[in-house]
Amino acid sequence: TWTSVNIVEEQVERIREQVGDARVISALSGGVDSAVSTALVQRAVGDRLTAVFVDHGLLREGEAEQVERDYVEATGVDLKVVDAVDQFLGHLAGVTDPETKRKIIGREFIRVFEAAEREVLATPGPPVKFLVQGTLYPDVVESGGGEGAANIKSHHNVGGLPEDLEFSLVEPLRTLFKDEVREVGRQLAIPEAIVGRHPFPGPGLAIRIIGEVTPERLAILRRADAIVREETTRAGLDTEIWQFPVVLLADVHSVGVQGDGRTYGHPIVLRPVSSEDAMTADWSRLPYDVLERISTRITNEVEEVNRVVLDITSKPPGTIEWE
Ligand code: XMP
Secondary structure: OOOHHHHHHHHHHHHHHHHOOOEEEEEEOOOHHHHHHHHHHHHHHHHHEEEEEEEOOOOOOOHHHHHHHHHHHHHOOEEEEEEOHHHHHHHHOOOOOHHHHHHHHHHHHHHHHHHHHHHHHHOOOOOEEEEEOOOOHHHHHHOOOOOOOOOOOHHHOOOOOOOOOOOEEEOOOOOOOHHHHHHHHHHOOOOHHHHOOOOOOOOHHHHHEEOOOOHHHHHHHHHHHHHHHHHHHHOOOOOOOOEOOEEEEOOOOEEEEEOOEEEEEEEEEEOOEEOOOOOOEEEOOOOHHHHHHHHHHHHHHOOOEEEEEEOOOOEOOOOOOOO
16 A cells, blocks of 8 residues: 555665665755655665755745755755856846747756766765656656656756766656655655745746846845745645746836835736646636735835736646746
8 A cells, every 4th residue: 555654665675776886866956856856865875875956046035945954954965065056147147038048047057967976976985877867657657658768858857967878867756646756755854845845947937037037136036936935825825726936027117106206116927827737727716815915015025026917817828937
C-alpha cells in the first residue's frame, strides 16, 4: 500500500543501489520537484550529493532564503549557492522580447551551472557520475519515455540541461504524481513554504514584468506579489488556486489620485487561475473581500503602483502567463 514512509524507504534503497560509491550533483530551482528529489537523494547518499542553487535574482520575495537557509536546515543537504544575480540582470538589460528573455536566462543558467559542476568535479572524492532530475510520472507518460530515457523538457526547466550530458540520471519521482511528491516532501521535513509551492516558471519574474527587467521593477513586483501571497494564504485559498501570476505592466502609466495630488503609476495585473494541468485554465472566482484587501494593500504599500486590475480570461484564448 502507498504511504509516503514506504516510498521514502523504497527510493532510498533504489538510489543507493544505482549510485553505489559515486558522487551525485543536483540543481535546486526553488520548486517542489527539485527540492523533494534532491532531499531523497541526500537521504540515500548524504554528503556524496552536492546540490547547486543558482540565484538568478528572478525568484519571489523570500524564496532564495527559503532554499538557502530553511531547506538546508531541514534536510542537511550540502548546498553550493551561486550568486549570479548581476550576471543575469546584466544580460537582461535592455531586453523586452519575451522569447529573448527566455533564451538569455536558459543560456546563462547552463553557463553558471556548468561552471559550478566543474568546481564540484575538481574537489577530491569519488567520481561524479549522476545528476538528479525531478521527473514526475506525468512527464514520463507525456514523453513516452521508457526506463532510463533522458527525459528533459526544456519548457519545465530553465532552458533544459546541457545536451552532451556526461551523467546518468537519478529520477526518484518517476512513479509519482504531484500530490504524492508533496506528501513525500512533508515526510522528509521539507518546509511547507516549499512543499506547498505553486508551479512557477523557470524564467521567473522576468516574464511577469512586461517590458525590460530592471532591479527597480523587480523590487516593485516582488512587493506586490508578496502581498498577494500573504492575503491568499490567509484566506485559505492556496489549494484551490492552481497558480497566481502577478504581473507588472512596467511600460504602462496611468493617472491616479492620492491625497491632494495626481499620481502617474503602473498597473499590477492579478491572474489567479484554476487548472488541472496548465493546458487549459479558468480564472479563479476569488471572494470580493480578498480582492479588495489585495488591491488596497498593494496601492497603499507599493508606491509605484496606483491601479490593480483582474484578468478574467480563460485559457484558451489567454495563456496563464502574460509573456
Ligand atoms: P502558459 O502561460 O503557456 O503557461 O499558459 C503554462 C504553464 O507553463 C508555465 N510556463 C513556463 N514554465 N518556463 C517554465 O518553466 C517558461 O518559459 C514558462 N512559460 C510558462 C506557466 O507558469 C504555467 O504553469
